[in-house]
Amino acid sequence: xxxxxxxxxxxxxxxxxxxxxxxxxxxxxxxxxxxxxxxxxxxxxxxxxxxxxxxxxxxxxxxxxxxxxxxxxxxxxxxxxxxxxxxxxxxxxxxxxxxxxxxxxxxxxxxxxxxxxxxxxxxxxxxxxxxxxxxxxxxxxxxxxxxxxxxxxxxxxxxxxxxxxxxxxxxxxxxxxxxxxxxxxxxxxxxxxxxxxxxxxxxxxxxxxxxxxxxxxxxxxxxxxxxxxxxxxxxxxxxxxxxxxxxxxxxxxxxxxxxxxxxxxxxxxxxxxxxxxxxxxxxxxxxxxxxxxxxxxxxxxxxxxxxxxxxxxxxxxxxxxxxxxxxxxxxxxxxxxxxxxxxxxxxxxxxxxxxxxxxxxxxxxxxxxxxxxxxxxxxxxxxxxxxxxxxxxxxxxxxxxxxxxxxxxxxxxxxxxxxxxxxxxxxxxxxxx
Ligand code: EPU
Numbered sequence: 492x493x494x495x496x497x498x499x500x501x502x503x504x505x506x507x508x509x510x511x512x513x514x515x516x517x518x519x520x521x522x523x524x525x526x527x528x529x530x531x532x533x534x535x536x537x538x539x540x541x542x543x544x545x546x547x548x549x550x551x552x553x554x555x556x557x558x559x560x561x562x563x564x565x566x567x568x569x570x571x572x573x574x575x576x577x578x579x580x581x582x583x584x585x586x587x588x589x590x591x592x593x594x595x596x597x598x599x600x601x602x603x604x605x606x607x608x609x610x611x612x613x614x615x616x617x618x619x620x621x622x623x624x625x626x627x628x629x630x631x632x633x634x635x636x637x638x639x640x641x642x643x644x645x646x647x648x649x650x651x652x653x654x655x656x657x658x659x660x661x662x663x664x665x666x667x668x669x670x671x672x673x674x675x676x677x678x679x680x681x682x683x684x685x686x687x688x689x690x691x692x693x694x695x696x697x698x699x700x701x702x703x704x705x706x707x708x709x710x711x712x713x714x715x716x717x718x719x720x721x722x723x724x725x726x727x728x729x730x731x732x733x734x735x736x737x738x739x740x741x742x743x744x745x746x747x748x749x750x751x752x753x754x755x756x757x758x759x760x761x762x763x764x765x766x767x768x769x770x771x772x773x774x775x776x777x778x779x780x781x782x783x784x785x786x787x788x789x790x791x792x793x794x795x796x797x798x799x800x801x802x803x804x805x806x807x808x809x810x811x812x813x814x815x816x817x818x819x820x821x822x823x824x825x826x827x828x829x830x831x832x833x834x835x836x837x838x839x840x841x842x843x844x845x846x847x848x849x850x851x852x853x854x855x856x857x858x859x860x861x862x863x864x865x866x867x868x869x870x871x872x873x874x875x876x877x878x879x880x881x882x883x884x885x886x887x888x889x890x891x892x893x894x895x896x897x898x899x900x901x902x903x904x905x906x907x908x909x910x911x912x913x914x915x916x917x918x919x920x921x922x923x924x
Contacts, residue, residue, distance in 0.1 A: 494881060495906070517544050518663070534721075547575060552571040554566045575589050591659075603634060618657050621664075645708075651676070665707035669709050673706050687701075733801075752792065762776065762779055783811040799823060803815045809848040821842070827839060833871055855875075856879075
């Protein structure tokens with residue numbers, strides 16, 4: 492099990508390139524299932540969840556090629572297996588995204604039911620109900636969603652709750668349905684737009700992606716395409732937050748600033764000077780301590796739940812006090828107990844955390860419980876007075892490409908330790924110290 496070792500105290504300075512968005516990359520790779528022609532995807536991040544997705548596609552019978560410039564080509568011409576097994580879905584819930592495409596193109600799919608996860612119960616009823624509305628027969632047997640259909644038929648679908656992957660699954664399925672599908676109360680996330688752009692490049696007819704009403708006119712066939720995925724706005728926000736907590740000056744490059752407005756606003760409220768260009772954002776704290784902010788998470792364009800942990804962490808060392816309310820997932824505060832062990836002053840009341848900032852945190856051994864919680868613990872380590880050791884960092888590798896290299900590049904003292912039994916060896920602490 493790898494661990495991250497962080498020595499705090501250095502304000503971060505410099506610029507860092509942001510990788511492609513995980514939450515665009517996963518559905519877009521899976522959308523290759525909709526066509527027997529290849530899909531080339533550029534700007535794919537090097538992440539564990541991408542590896543899992545490619546493994547899943549391979550098990551279904553797809554062929555995957557990766558060239559030197561990290562362009563992934565997926566061909567699903569020879570897909571001959573329609574089952575996403577428990578062992579894959581258990582490691583990555585986004586595997587549920589194969590359900591719509593497999594049904595739409597092959598008329599059958601078996602996908603293990605995802606259980607709850609560390610951040611909440613995460614039901615998938617909206618995926619199932621929406622596919623039923625498109626004409627699929629779906630039962631749950633032996634822990635598996637067993638789905639079959641003739642050609643799907645367009646339908647008018649109102650989603651009771653805004654769901655990102657729910658919208659994506661139904662949008663993908665509807666591209667090959669007969670007739671027109673309207674998805675109301677659709678998720679408006681930039682990743683939904685990115686997927687729609689990729690599908691339209693394959694020949695789909697989707698309008699309205701990025702609004703709460705998406706219209707899809709079904710076509711008979713989707714063809715080949717080459718698509719470059721957007722930047723990861725959550726990775727970008729995490730590095731800006733790292734700049735803010737350390738009183739630093741950090742620029743994120745190769746991003747779409749228009750997708751990061753809610754996060755930039757809150758960082759601005761925290762006292763950061765934010766400047767931006769067409770593909771970069773710079774945060775300069777001018778050496779100052781941040782001020783606490785109040786945040787309420789919401790579906791896009793609201794404040795993203797995936798940045799909640801990092802901003803809560805910022806409040807822990809900011810001046811004043813602030814409240815953070817999580818409205819999307821019922822259990823996404825597991826980082827609070829770890830931050831309290833580092834000396835943070837946080838009180839919980841239901842889904843609201845009230846934080847009174849302290850001047851510094853103390854390093855400790857802490858445990859990562861999920862992807863964004865682990866990023867927040869890395870940020871906490873950057874401002875702790877002594878060494879922080881973060882356990883279970885496999886969570887961080889699901890969504891952050893080379894986090895220790897990128898933070899080191901900005902001047903952080905952070906390294907990964909490979910622990911084999913009792914033997915540990917440091918990879919780059921000496922170099923970055
Ligand atoms: N929901 C339902 N029924 C459903 C589906 C969702 O009630 O059938 C509820 C959920 O319980 C939750 C809310 O709807 O309360 C929103 O969940 P959503 O379905 O939008 O989440 P998701 O699609 O499973 C994606 C991201 C998450 C991100 C959320 C919210 C991907 C692969 N995952 O999950 O990303 O937190 O949207 O923005 O796109 C992460 O990257 O760390 C991460 C967890």
